[in-house]
Amino acid sequence: MTDCSDPGSPDGAHPDVSRTERLVPNWLDAPGRAKELDALSAPLRRVVRGLPLGPSRDALRGLPIGHPLHPALVQVPIGAWLSATVLDFVPGSRRGARVLVGVGVVTAVPATLAGWVDWAEQPPEHLRTGLVHAAFVTTALVLYARSWVHRRQGGRAAAAKALGLAGLCAVGVGGLLGGHLAYRQAVGANKSESVTRLLEAGWHAVGTLEDFPVGVAVRRQLGEVPLLVFRCEDGRIRVIAERCSHLSGPLSEGRITDGCVECPWHGSVFRLSDGANVHGPATAPQPAFRVRVDADGILRVQLPGAGQGAP
Known part of the structure; x- marks a missing residue:
């Protein structure tokens, strides 16, 4: 039976819960407490809100489908990049991997734009977490764009694959933070559903x-x-x-x-x-x-x- 008695520790953690078990949740919560990020989020928020998107702003938010569009759009670049990584280890698949990396880079642009539009309408804690999420995703996009250049030029296959693997790691961490935003911080969730x-x-x-x-x-x-x-x-x-x-x-x-x-x-x-x-x-x-x-x-x-x- 689970012990639900008073943990008796200052931080509220049960004494038999190791620091390792708390590491990931604590790390994911940390960006939301980093008030230093407010100095960056405030001007960025004004820029995003000032973009001349017109009616397409509501489309990017997902109004026509009834829920945020960003989570659906990101499936394409992530899927393309993951598939490209698999093909990098399949002999004779160099061209297919290059095409998939390019598809991921191109489709990441509207997915990122939709994410920024959603981000600009959130409270401070969510804005901070969203900035860190965006930093990892942007890093992945830059790494994959550079990987595509190497693949297009030819002759630097090892560097192209290494950049792709680094990009996959970055987008993976970004996705972990994105899940934290959606399911822990309830960004985009219907607050009237209950x-x-x-x-x-x-x-x-x-x-x-x-x-x-x-x-x-x-x-x-x-x-x-x-x-x-x-x-x-x-x-x-x-x-x-x-x-x-x-x-x-x-x-x-x-x-x-x-x-x-x-x-x-x-x-x-x-x-x-x-x-x-x-x-x-x-x-x-x-x-x-x-x-x-x-x-x-x-x-x-x-x-x-x-x-x-x-x-």
Whole structure:
């Protein structure tokens, strides 16, 4: 049986857990605590946000597919480079390896751009980790570009292979940090996904009709879930989950225009009628509630799919 008693050590670690077992998690957490990186992340963030990308910015964020695009794009260069490394050890496969290295270099460009666009809308801890992640990936890209040059010129096969192996190591470490960003720090995850499991099924009262002035965003708490309630001029009432799916920003404090609310933190725009996200950086919609008003003026809401908790 696992011993869950008080570890009794200053750092909270169990006495029989070796330093080696904690080494990788601690190393991956370290960039997020390196405040020295803020001096670099701040100007870089302004540059990325200022890029004239237009509508393609939302496409690079992954809005059309409903989740970040960057993790999907990186599969191509990583796969190409890994395959090239395998071919480097297969006699007679020099040309195929060179083609794959080139494919990886070319396809890494849009993947990197999508990553920078996502990175620019994160909080400080994630920005720091993302910078270190980007440093390793950029190193890999430079190494593979140089490897391709050697392969194209011919005569320096050993150097080309060595550069490729070094690049694979760099992109591997970068991928490890990328996984840490996605799964430990939840970058790109839908922050509203748990709402249906936090609420019970059925209709729930959230107040009387008089509690919601026309044209004013009102925040109401339903169990553990905050709601945004908005009463339109035509009398219709819109209710969506109040915490933004991007980074849990307070939508009730955002600007409401043309039937949409804009998150005050990073500018994601959601339609009040159905919660659809019409502008990023959020890639997931807001849970939208059904609404009814009883004869006595009580406003009730219901979330489709609610009550799907743990068995």
